[in-house]
Amino acid sequence: MHGDQALGLWDLGTHPTAAGPPIQSDRPPKRLFSTAHSAFLFGKEAEHAEGFATECAVVTHHRLEAIKDPVTGKTKMIPAGELAEPYVIRPTSETIIGAAFARWTESYRDLPLLINQWANVMRWEMRPRLFLRTAEFLWQEGHTAHETKEEAIAETRLMHRQYEEFLRDHLAIPVIPGEKTENERFPGADMTLTVEAMVQDRKAIQAGTSHYLGQNFSKAQNISFTGRDGTVQHAYTTSWGVSTRLIGTLIMAHSDDDGLVLPPRVATQQIVILPITPKEDSRQAVLDACQALAETLRHHSFQGDPLRVHVDSRDLNGGVKKWEWIKKGVPIRVEIGPKDIESRKVCVQRRDQAVSEKSFTDKGEFIQNASEILAEIHNTLLTRSTAFRNSNISACNDLDSFHAHWSGENPGWLFTPWAGTPEQEDALSKQHKITIRCLPISTDDLPATGSKCILTGQETTTRAIWGRSY
């Protein structure tokens, strides 16, 4: 196991547990891109490698050389120092973490293992989209290894619920938790759980996933241990992650034509105080009143943390400042002018309401209610996005209306009984540029459907959500 891999390079040719330094050479190897130790690619793990094969950033050279173009006379930098074996920048880290787990696991006493890392990963995107699909992105990826199947599945479900709760309670985004079909599963997983969010163009965003990997990776990577009965067994592993894609989801779920709308728990500033200073002689008094209010508010808390309050005392036009904070999505804006000091009132505006709406409130009352207002804003955003999503999921029980649905502009999601094969699912998906987003765990918030598969007519208890996605 060499240093590069430990930090995330994913060696294509060498089995990750093999010892020794990386083979590097400035001379072209005899067989270009030969994969001398290709055992790594076989067995279950080949499924994983092949699953990511179409979106790999492949490093083939390790330096640049300046050469002079004989025609133009200009210098350019060209790749040099060809590697004996190409490297793939990690699209995910099961391979790397698994190699470490294999070294750490001797006895059942070493289990369970839990590793979480924040790492940049790279998946080559032909059509990048800011925050949703970029060649490189930051995520957290958790990896666990367990003694039993039951424990590993419980861990997979635990993280699935945590993602659901994080989206709901912090980002004010309702998600549908469910399981991916075999076609949409993480390459190498036995079960992939997902939380699916709908954004305002009615597209789906896979906002987080949690995978039960069974013994597929542990067998390929030899994550084995001596069990309680003295026999050598393979661990059951899981992995799960959310990425900076959540930022894109957040923007597309709540923002409006005036800019960003931030749920209070993730807003950098929850309250911005804007001093109104029309006259020079009252200017300092207004600034002082604003700072005093900010200081008082910071002694109050929302969801266990002190309120995050900012006073914008920049000497800029009031309208410019106000619109800047609207665009930045700050939940509460407070204006204080010379008259408000006398009347002990403040002008409160909320980002979840129209820009024209404002309420003049007694300052003491506002201070007492500030965190309650933040809670209301969170609830408004969550209620609004839940209502929007629910009104854009329709039950569908016959194939004709299923086909017709997708020709509409920005079609919502369809909820159908489903008993088709992976091949049939794939055909329908390709035909309409849709996918089964998930087989929901609960149908409580979903419309009632019939019980016959929309395609095959078979009786089924399986229900599927279909939609376009990012």
Place this chain on the structure above:
Amino acid sequence: MHGDQALGLWDLGTHPTAAGPPIQSDRPPKRLFSTAHSAFLFGKEAEHAEGFATECAVVTHHRLEAIKDPVTGKTKMIPAGELAEPYVIRPTSETIIGAAFARWTESYRDLPLLINQWANVMRWEMRPRLFLRTAEFLWQEGHTAHETKEEAIAETRLMHRQYEEFLRDHLAIPVIPGEKTENERFPGADMTLTVEAMVQDRKAIQAGTSHYLGQNFSKAQNISFTGRDGTVQHAYTTSWGVSTRLIGTLIMAHSDDDGLVLPPRVATQQIVILPITPKEDSRQAVLDACQALAETLRHHSFQGDPLRVHVDSRDLNGGVKKWEWIKKGVPIRVEIGPKDIESRKVCVQRRDQAVSEKSFTDKGEFIQNASEILAEIHNTLLTRSTAFRNSNISACNDLDSFHAHWSGENPGWLFTPWAGTPEQEDALSKQHKITIRCLPISTDDLPATGSKCILTGQETTTRAIWGRSY
């Protein structure tokens, strides 16, 4: 400016401020690795690109294809989808951040700008060494842009001091702050400040750097603004960073043959309490006493944070547990057995002292003194490493003893008057596999030297520290 760059891919051919999506093609381009827009590489920035040219991870393909070897019949994955232009994974991010700065800067009112990011960067290492030189590493990189040269230099020096203080006050590592010579400067910088640490094999580690970039990058990337006088000017920029290399430095500065030795401020656990439970009937009482002690200690603080205390109640052999915490470098170990409960004493052992040393202390007294003991441990480590370093820096005033010095095993550093040219410095460096680590800012802690350059005999006020380094 396309999405990939925003997240860190460093496009070789296209100027980073150019608009439009990345050019990608599955077909080989007409001119392999053509750099159609090579303007980017000229001017001052070429120096930067060429400075990193020998250690670049170059991405040339964006997917893998499974092919069957006609001879062996085995499947292997080979690079496919050749890119029309190769990409370099960022070795540092001036190019990317500068492109953003250029878009954000219109008026002097937009300055100063400060961005800090935690990012993985990649520099291809032929001889990787864990924590010190790895192909990929995590660091923080700060980037600033200023209206004036003075402000930018002040920022460069501010961060330089912060790194010095962080190493001294958190890691208990004394460093020599100084300036790099032109030869050792960051490619494209006007001035590179460094903090140099000595580890126990007397090698130097460049532990952090802060660069004054002048207008070199701002001119190449057009980071311009309308100044107070209405003219268009170029900003003065800086960049600075420390990396996971600090972990390697920490390990090599303090550890001993028994394992890690952690300075208290960065120790995950500052105090570990080990219950001694020889008899089953007193077991629970001992465990309870340990938990109660831990809880009390957590209400005390060290350097402004609550004490980090762990009770190791695992049912393992006492010696095994004790050695585990020694190896992990925990500053204070406390043992409590059945007799100690009666006598209200605890057995205290310190990681900065021999394993055999222990003191039986009144429990109440220990609680009162715990944070004081942690402060003492910090000071012991700092004093010890400072003394070690100082005893391994010798003044050297003649060339013969300079040459002779480097043939010794693990030679320490030499401190000399220096007035040589970059070429002369390079020749001496290559001859002895050494470098000028820095021209120290202060000579207060350093031995007295003569005033004639060790090589040229010229009178000089410049003093240089020479050493082997990682």
